[in-house]
Amino acid sequence: KSKGPVVVCTWNFHNATSKAWEVLSSGGFALDAVEQGVRVEEADVNNQTVGKGGRPDRDGNVTLDACIMDKSGNCGSVVYLQNITHAISVARKVMEQTPHVMLAGKGAEKFAYQQGFSKENLLTEKSKKEWLQWKKESKYETIINIENHDTIGMLAIDKHGDISGACTTSGMAYKVGGRVGDSPIIGSGLFIDNEVGGATATGVGEEVIKTVGSFLIVELMRQGKSPLEACKEAVQRIVSKNKNYKDFQVGFLAINKQGETASYCIHPGFSYSKYDINGQSNNPSDSYVK
């Protein structure tokens, strides 16, 4: 049993863990905490990797991926969602209001409007300007630790000891139209098993999908590994399968049922934000490449 509530999220998204802690410290559920937490970043137009203000695909469309998973193993996901800021809340509606797990594109958007979400333009002037600049050369490359923050994946344990998680992103900047990353894929960008723990991922989603990273980490913890050992082994798996690992970043974050947390990544620069009874902290991640 864990020692009280705790929340962690990828990168130094301290506003997000603060919001989640508000929910947890007043006795709220982990599921509400992670949804409320990541919504902070979705709404922040200065965060160009999540929600509103996110960088577009190469055609200039901002397309969002998100998923959420609760203590009972229920999950909801949206992929290639356009014109809606809070993809995570649409994912939660998919989980709670439909018999399905995943909705894509136009169908997801239509469902969101039916659920009362409003249509918004997600492409800010800043992101539009940068995209137009990028178009001049149209060179697609993934930038390691882009501005030191990207996808937000969040894991929380509430006062009942129950675990939930959420993950939301605008994906890789200037991706091919239609591209979906790991973030909305249950088992890749996020996985929760309330008996064991949870894990979430950030970085180049293709590499995470190929090794089903978050599921792998939870299964390794089930076998007795600590969160750190499990994250390390998942990074090791990617590195051993792809000789180009020097060119891309992947970072994993995990929590176990006892409330122990850890992260590990390929390249230095990744960190995670944590909030528990001891307050808030930024936790730099150990990395495979030193």
Ligand code: SD4
């Ligand atoms: C993805 N892992 O879509 C996500 C987020 C990302 O740089 O863009 N990371 O692959």
